[in-house]
């Protein structure tokens with residue numbers, strides 16, 4: 001705003017500097033010793049509506065800085081198409097931090113890891129199939145240069161020395177953990193960052209706290225920092241930083257307050273006492289610490305990443321952080337605040353309270369159409385035909401689902417194995433023949449199922465991208481059918497591929513579409529269900545946040561009023577409820593819930609055909625432990 005602009009103009013005339021003091025092993029802010037106690041918050045995982053609330057809570061915890069990543073794929077969904085408004089308005093986020101009095105440690109990648117799809121790299125980079133990401137591959141460098149040429153000039157006015165909040169800027173992320181070990185790439189980035197941000201900006205790198213990682217992750221001129229959690233010996237961890245940086249401030253760029261989850265594995269937590277003890281030791285040594293995460297937030301839509309051996313992360317990125325996914329104050333928050341208070345003066349004023357949650361209760365759902373019946377809405381352009389299957393990239397569909405369709409080349413009156421001999425179903429496929437469900441293929445887990453049908457029957461293989469690998473060697477993670485399927489000994493050919501635009505279809509009120517069939521169909525086919533609920537009147541301060549759960553449902557995707565909340569998968573766990581921020585709810589008319597259930601809904605029994613809105617999150621139930 002204008003006020004901010006004028007304040008910044010004034011501050012331009014004061015002498016704002018941020019530097020490394022190699023003699024006394026510290027940072028200097030305006031020439032004076034400075035140490036940051038920071039927390040990670042990813043604006044891409046929190047709706048803009050709540051940015052201020054979360055930042056204020058971080059400020060009130062005694063933090064003097066925040067750290068955020070910038071996910072490239074969040075801002076450049078298609079080559080040359082940029083998004084920087086609304087929930088994508090990074091500059092507004094920086095402005096808010098500045099107004100609240102928080103400094104910013106910016107991590108613009110281009111690779112970020114972050115348990116974010118493909119570590120933040122846009123999937124369309126894979127259009128060149130053989131591209132070597134995070135290296136001096138000329139095609140990769142060209143796109144990187146273009147992107148950073150858009151992003152970094154926007155960041156320049158927000159640098160501390162230019163009157164803004166950004167004190168330091170990270171180059172790449174844990175590059176020493178990646179196989180390319182390409183110093184020319186790091187040098188290229190270093191020059192590019194300086195070109196756009198100026199020579200005086202403090203650039204740094206972050207790597208795991210061991211010489212092995214630091215070896216390929218660091219470069220002269222980029223200040224080397226380390227990351228480690230409570231399970232590390234602090235003295236030894238900082239010694240590894242000292243081997244690369246004999247002088248300068250000690251920095252733990254990612255001190256883990258919690259940990260990430262995967263579908264099918266127990267919810268991760270980190271003990272508050274261990275965190276307090278480690279943080280106390282680090283702060284006592286004068287170290288600079290960023291807590292990763294201070295608030296995790298949510299992988300809305302399709303934004304989660306995955307690890308190897310292939311394991312996708314769930315929708316919640318709660319992370320067991322001091323502020324919960326929904327921004328709630330936790331015991332960990334207050335314990336940290338108390339500890340920080342021993343080192344720094346805590347700000348005066350009230351801590352914004354935990355936002356109230358409301359249990360709107362059960363919402364009856366009704367079947368609309370199967371996904372196959374909705375194809376003309378989901379894929380108005382019609383299919384792309386090809387003898388052999390094409391990947392998501394080849395049909396320019398980057399997230400969600402593609403339906404692969406062919407016909408059975410022979411009679412299968414007895415069960416015949418439908419197989420992916422090369423484990424090329426990325427990542428999950430829901431298979432049906434002439435509208436009869438046959439089973440689910442899954443990467444690394446189920447590479448063959450038996451099917452039955454007659455020659456000429458329609459074989460539908462709905463392939464779901466469960467999230468791209470975000471860490472390690474395999475980030476070139478192609479989706480779809482990335483190798484041929486066989487039926488018995490026959491290779492299947494002559495495919496029609498339907499790239500599905502679910503978000504657009506749901507936003508255009510799929511449920512009011514004229515071809516609403518209500519045909520009887522198996523409850524095990526991928527099917528859309530809709531329901532409505534109204535915000536009760538006569539209760540003050542509604543709407544409030546809530547959590548949606550899916551009792552007796554299996555796996556799918558859910559939207560409220562067209563906002564893609566993410567994946568639900570109680571059949572695998574550990575996440576049971578999905579966070580519903582209140583800003584997507586309306587009071588003036590009923591709210592629409594749209595569910596795409598992929599495996600089996602409970603709707604055969606109309607009394608069980610409901611979803612439920614509750615006031616408490618449940619993130620730690622594995623189905624195997626459900627019954628006990």
Ligand SMILES: *[C@@H]1O[C@H](CO)[C@@H](O)[C@H](O)[C@H]1NC(C)=O
Pocket residue numbers: 233234235236
């Ligand atoms: C940490 O490592 C140092 C140096 O190897 C050692 O002296 C110290 O006892 C260790 N501390 C703990 C808590 O294990």
Ligand SMILES: *[C@@H]1O[C@H](CO)[C@@H](O)[C@H](O)[C@H]1NC(C)=O
Pocket residue numbers: 383384385496
């Ligand atoms: C694609 O294949 C389907 C099924 O064989 C056929 O009906 C359709 O006409 C083909 N489309 C094009 C554009 O060739």
Ligand SMILES: *[C@@H]1O[C@H](CO)[C@@H](O)[C@H](O)[C@H]1NC(C)=O
Pocket residue numbers: 409410411454455
């Ligand atoms: C499939 O079986 C039907 C009888 O059920 C028969 O008429 C047809 O010729 C068979 N097709 C092939 C390709 O074997």
Ligand SMILES: *[C@@H]1O[C@H](CO)[C@@H](O)[C@H](O)[C@H]1NC(C)=O
Pocket residue numbers: 415416417448449450
């Ligand atoms: C497929 O069917 C065959 C013959 O009925 C059976 O031996 C085999 O175990 C089945 N395979 C699977 C994956 O169900």
Ligand SMILES: *[C@@H]1O[C@H](CO)[C@@H](O)[C@H](O)[C@H]1NC(C)=O
Pocket residue numbers: 388389390481482483484
């Ligand atoms: C399928 O097999 C054909 C013939 O061997 C091959 O040309 C094609 O590349 C394969 N397709 C995929 C997606 O692996």
Ligand SMILES: *[C@@H]1O[C@H](CO)[C@@H](O)[C@H](O)[C@H]1NC(C)=O
Pocket residue numbers: 509511512561562586589590591592
């Ligand atoms: C809910 O869906 C109906 C169509 O079924 C539409 O008219 C209405 O605007 C939608 N409400 C909201 C809040 O999006």
